[in-house]
Amino acid sequence: MINNDVLRSLRYTLSLNEARVADIIKLADYDISGDEIAAFLEREGEANYRECSDEVLVHFLDGLIIHRRGKSEKPRPQPDITNVTNNAILKKLRLAFELKEEDMHQLMALASFKVSKPELNALFRKEGHKNYRPCGDQFLRNFLKGLTLRIRG
Known part of the structure; x- marks a missing residue:
């Protein structure tokens, strides 16, 4: 995206x-x-x-x-800007909004986008893992749409 x-x-x-x-x-x-x-x-x-x-x-x-x-007590590592993928964006948004798996499913349902638990888990795997799946533009767009609907109503 x-x-x-x-x-x-x-x-x-x-x-x-x-x-x-x-x-x-x-x-x-x-x-x-x-x-x-x-x-x-x-x-x-x-x-x-x-x-x-x-x-x-x-x-x-x-x-x-x-x-x-809030700011973490731990020293923050330098951000990795060489590999900015939709998966990395999704991970950071999940962290920022403190979303659990069920929250993610609710957001996707708000956007009328069905996703199974294994499909969702595959997006958060490390690249190279056998179950890793790249996050597509459509998924990220629908996630942002669901997030907007949840926050703005």
Whole structure:
């Protein structure tokens, strides 16, 4: 899924303005301006549109985890920005919103998307595991839709 779409969706879900998005990214020790965020939130083809890099998205997701759960006592490892997949995005969102397996199923049901327990578990396996399954764009879109329906009503 396109990073800009994920950022746009989460911004809408949480009712955040550009300055608040920048503040959340800064929680993950990454400096960014509100103007840069505004450019990421523009639609493709508009004058100020800029593609959101994996680095910015990962720092936003890490900042979201800190924002929603609080800063950890443990030293935080540097984020892995070389392998930003839909699976990694899903894992970080699961952490940020403290979702359990049944919560994930409820979100997918809200989006009218059926998923079995083994299919869901396969998305959270380590790549290379025999039961690993890559998370598709459609699954991530429906997850974000369910999350939006749950939070915004």
